[in-house]
Amino acid sequence: MLEKRPSVVWKYLWRYITPLLLAIVLVSTWVDFVPSSYGQYVFPTWTSVVGWFMCSVSVLPIPVVFVWKLFAGREKEEPLVQAMKRLLRPDGEWRKNYLRFKQNQSEVNELQLVDNSEEAQLELKS
Numbered sequence: 001m002l003e004k005r006p007s008v009v010w011k012y013l014w015r016y017i018t019p020l021l022l023a024i025v026l027v028s029t030w031v032d033f034v035p036s037s038y039g040q041y042v043f044p045t046w047t048s049v050v051g052w053f054m055c056s057v058s059v060l061p062i063p064v065v066f067v068w069k070l071f072a073g074r075e076k077e078e079p080l081v082q083a084m085k086r087l088l089r090p091d092g093e094w095r096k097n098y099l100r101f102k103q104n105q106s107e108v109n110e111l112q113l114v115d116n117s118e119e120a121q122l123e124l125k126s
Contacts, residue, residue, distance in 0.1 A: 033048075
C-alpha cells in the first residue's frame with residue numbers, strides 16, 4: 001500500500017497507542033455523558049439513544065464480526081490465542097488483490113497517456 005515499509009514508530013502507534021487512545025476516549029465519553037440540551041430545554045432520553053445508535057452502527061460490525069469469526073471460524077482444538085493471531089494476519093488474497101489493482105492502475109495510466117497525446121495532436125491540427 002505504501003510502496004515501502006513504515007518505520008517502527010508507526011508500527012507501535014498503529015498497534016498499541018491508537019487503539020488505546022480510542023478506547024480511552026470512548027470510555028471517558030460514556031463516563032462523562034451528559035444528556036443533550038439546548039438552553040434550558042433538555043432533550044428526551046430517546047434522542048440520545050438514537051444518536052448513540054447512529055454513531056455505533058458503523059463501528060459495531062468490526063468487533064462483532066471479529067468475535068463471530070473467532071469462535072465460529074476456529075478450527076477444532078485450535079487455541080484461542082493462535083486463532084486471534086491467524087485472524088489478525090492478512091491472508092494471501094490481500095496480496096493478489098493489491099497486485100491486480102496495481103496492474104489495473106498502470107493500464108489506466110497508460111490509457112490516460114494515450115488519450116492525452118491524441119488530444120494534443122488534435123489541438124495541434126486545429
